[in-house]
Amino acid sequence: MASSGPYPFARALITGASSGIGAEFVHLLGTAGVPCVVVARREDRLNELAASYPGTEVLVSDLGTEAGVARVVERISATSDPVDLVINNAGFGTSGKFSTLDPDRLAGEIALNITALTRLSHAALAKMVPEGRGWLINVSSVAGFQASPYLSVYAATKAYVTNLTESLQAEVAGNGVKVTALCPGLTRTEFQEVSNTEGFITSFPAFAWTGARMVAQAGLDAVIAGKTIAVPGALYKALVSTSSVTPRWLSRRISLGVQTLRRN
Ligand SMILES: NC(=O)c1ccc[n+]([C@@H]2O[C@H](COP(=O)([O-])OP(=O)(O)OC[C@H]3O[C@@H](n4cnc5c(N)ncnc54)[C@H](OP(=O)(O)O)[C@@H]3O)[C@@H](O)[C@H]2O)c1
Numbered sequence: 001m002a003s004s005g006p007y008p009f010a011r012a013l014i015t016g017a018s019s020g021i022g023a024e025f026v027h028l029l030g031t032a033g034v035p036c037v038v039v040a041r042r043e044d045r046l047n048e049l050a051a052s053y054p055g056t057e058v059l060v061s062d063l064g065t066e067a068g069v070a071r072v073v074e075r076i077s078a079t080s081d082p083v084d085l086v087i088n089n090a091g092f093g094t095s096g097k098f099s100t101l102d103p104d105r106l107a108g109e110i111a112l113n114i115t116a117l118t119r120l121s122h123a124a125l126a127k128m129v130p131e132g133r134g135w136l137i138n139v140s141s142v143a144g145f146q147a148s149p150y151l152s153v154y155a156a157t158k159a160y161v162t163n164l165t166e167s168l169q170a171e172v173a174g175n176g177v178k179v180t181a182l183c184p185g186l187t188r189t190e191f192q193e194v195s196n197t198e199g200f201i202t203s204f205p206a207f208a209w210t211g212a213r214m215v216a217q218a219g220l221d222a223v224i225a226g227k228t229i230a231v232p233g234a235l236y237k238a239l240v241s242t243s244s245v246t247p248r249w250l251s252r253r254i255s256l257g258v259q260t261l262r263r264n
Helices: 020-031 043-052 066-077 103-131 152-172 199-203 212-225 234-243 248-263
Strands: 012-015 036-040 057-060 085-088 134-139 177-182
Touching: 012 020, 012 066, 020 036, 020 043, 020 085, 020 212, 036 043, 043 057, 057 066, 066 103, 085 103, 103 134, 103 152, 103 177, 134 152, 134 212, 152 177, 177 212
Parallel strands: 012 036, 012 085, 036 057, 085 134, 134 177
Antiparallel strands: none
16 A cells, blocks of 8 residues: 555544644645545535645544444445544543533543544454554543543543553554554643633643644654554653652542632
């Protein structure tokens, strides 16, 4: 299979391509001449990307639904114009006290962040492993490394994503397939509006924010290098490395303190 530009990929499929980190993946790959299959619900945004990068394929899909997931599974499994890089990026969070949140919204969050990501990871590896070639990036979060009161379900979904991805990488290691969990810290995108964490924008200093393009680039570099976990930015690398030696009770206290500061 022919590769394109500076990247070894022949064709990429990116979920959540209509905004934020997902759109930055498309800009990086599209600029380098890698054709992309762009997946999200907002067709107008996907069409704008397609207008910018010839060869872009628009796949409108609601990954919170079984039919939407099935459509993307079918595309990943297709043998004509095959994709060899799959980026599971679509995701959202819900901020607030767990007992007061809308349970249907939380179920939708789990359906997207966990169920859809698992189905699409399976479709990708079911094709890539027998071929002995392919790349899979699952977008997780630094929130998944510790409990996060007031973002509890989101953090739990991301703990799942990181753990699943580590296991998958261990299963495929040495087979020619590479799997990476990309774990960004705070990144200014539409995520803050969607997850009701706009308070973060004013409560956290500029140095705490990572650029969406830098995050996407770090993900591409990491999966090519075969890194299992990629944490973009020196600050978040340091935080994640200390979190593994911090007692869980202390992590919870710090996390609760940060959230309380933000909410006041
Ligand atoms: N921003 C941060 O601070 C941060 C930090 C760590 C991790 N992350 C993770 O990074 C990933 C990308 O988030 P972002 O920051 O770029 O947020 P964003 O700007 O809100 O983008 C989210 C993307 O997901 C898509 N999406 C949402 N629900 C969907 C559904 N039901 N079906 C299909 N697509 C859906 C959205 O497209 P449509 O609305 O058009 O469907 C959009 O393209 C997420 O997994 C997020 O958890 C973000």
